[in-house]
Amino acid sequence: MNDRLGTAVELIVFAVFIAAVFIVVMTSLTFLSDQCSRGTPVLPALFPCFQER
Amino acid sequence: MEMAAWETFIRSSALHAFVRTYEPWLWPLCETLHYLGLSILLGTVGLFDLRVLGLAKGIPIESIHRLIPWGIGGYLVNILTGIIFFVGHPDQYFYNNAFRLKALFMVVAGLNVLAFYGTSAFRELKTLGPDADPPLRAKVIAGTSLSMWVAVLICGRLLTFYRPPFFH
Numbered sequence: 001m002n003d004r005l006g007t008a009v010e011l012i013v014f015a016v017f018i019a020a021v022f023i024v025v026m027t028s029l030t031f032l033s034d035q036c037s038r039g040t041p042v043l044p045a046l047f048p049c050f051q052e053r
Numbered sequence: 054m055e056m057a058a059w060e061t062f063i064r065s066s067a068l069h070a071f072v073r074t075y076e077p078w079l080w081p082l083c084e085t086l087h088y089l090g091l092s093i094l095l096g097t098v099g100l101f102d103l104r105v106l107g108l109a110k111g112i113p114i115e116s117i118h119r120l121i122p123w124g125i126g127g128y129l130v131n132i133l134t135g136i137i138f139f140v141g142h143p144d145q146y147f148y149n150n151a152f153r154l155k156a157l158f159m160v161v162a163g164l165n166v167l168a169f170y171g172t173s174a175f176r177e178l179k180t181l182g183p184d185a186d187p188p189l190r191a192k193v194i195a196g197t198s199l200s201m202w203v204a205v206l207i208c209g210r211l212l213t214f215y216r217p218p219f220f221h
Contacts, residue, residue: 010108021203025154029215032150046157050148050217 063143072141080141083134090134091209093127095202105178105187105195113183148217155208162201169194 035042036049056064063069072079097120103109104117139146146152169175174191181187187195 017199018203021200022207025204025207025211028154029151029211033215047150047153050150050219 060143060147063140066140068137068140072137076141079137083137086130087134087138087209090127090130091206094124094131095206097121097124097127099199099202102195102199105191106199107186107192110184110186114178114181114187118179144219145216146212148219149212149215151208151211151215155205155212158201158204158208162198162205165194165197165201169198 032042032047041047041049101114101117101121101124104112104114169191172190174188174194177188178191
């Protein structure tokens with residue numbers, strides 16, 4: 001019983017971890033897009049705004 | 054704006070012509086291999102990271118470490134198929150912030166590998182018994198590795214949604 005509970009907790013922690021990484025990635029990409037829309041790009045050398053080639 | 058010189062060069066290469074000619078079967082084949090490569094990479098390196106972080110303590114770390122060559126194999130498959138994707142449609146990747154973020158995470162993952170094997174972190178782990186708790190430094194490196202590879206996976210999946218407006 002304790003083993004099953006332990007595995008369940010580990011799986012929940014892992015799912016929260018994946019969700020956290022996903023949120024960080026999505027927030028970063030959304031932030032970059034928003035800054036481009038406002039005409040104030042962040043770190044344009046690494047992440048330029050691609051409106052045209 | 055004109056097409057950049059590097060893009061013109063890639064588009065005039067034999068590999069670009071080959072990829073575009075056989076794209077209907079080559080692209081799905083490479084996507085499948087890319088998916089398998091990442092699965093093997095995360096299934097071995099990710100498993101090793103989880104063990105260092107404290108999961109499945111009964112398994113000796115050195116035993117799981119024997120799987121790492123499989124992870125390196127998966128990584129090499131992904132580098133090769135990734136090159137084919139990039140050469141086939143360079144604009145889709147170069148002018149894409151999801152790709153740039155993915156590359157950044159891969160660089161951090163690479164530096165993390167250097168921090169693991171280039172310092173005493175790995176040697177310390179090798180001497181540990183099956184139920185021993187790894188030192189904090191090894192856990193930080195394992196946590197960074199797992200985070201970076203999961204982030205690389207997510208960015209790869211998001212590439213399609215951040216294509217440049219001029220891509221067709």
